[in-house]
Amino acid sequence: KAGVTQTPRYLIKTRGQQVTLSCSPISGHRSVSWYQQTPGQGLQFLFEYFSETQRNKGNFPGRFSGRQFSNSRSEMNVSTLELGDSALYLCASSTYGSNYGYTFGSGTRLTVV
């Protein structure tokens, strides 16, 4: 069965722009979570969606937002990009949520210049 698919794989944006990242979970998985990975901070939780509802959000500014559609696909949006937003953004899906183990996608490498 197909894994978690993230698009695009790579992205270069200019400071001040906005960006939308996409994630298609494994078929049947209703929970989608997003993480930011940087060399300094490691993997940090952004938010988790389950059946189109945001269940929780990590400690990130309001410029980071997301949504989940009825087919469980999810998008993440970052507005007014800053240089510090450069990171690998990982999406993970599971049947019920984080405590049951995730399957991660390969991520979107975002570079802000």
Next chain:
Amino acid sequence: EDKVVQSPLSLVVHEGDTVTLNCSYEVTNFRSLLWYKQEKKAPTFLFMLTSSGIEKKSGRLSSILDKKELFSILNITATQTGDSAVYLCAVGRGGADGLTFGKGTHLIIQP
């Protein structure tokens, strides 16, 4: 504040050696501890532990959780160059707060 600390941060060993990676945690409302292997981009799931003292095994890899002392170890025996990766420990809490990850242990296996 929740905390997951992994040690060592990096480790270089020779093929065939046995390694032990450590993960200690301070988390309210603990639910589960998970180990992942990250080689290039996508972390891949290794183990999930919820009960203390019960070893999980998969081939040359094994892991155990001590909920009293708040730590877990990941053992890899007869290491191979393909085991070279970053090993991530993560802790899940009750509810939907996402996982709290440690910084990882960068393991390098030399031939």
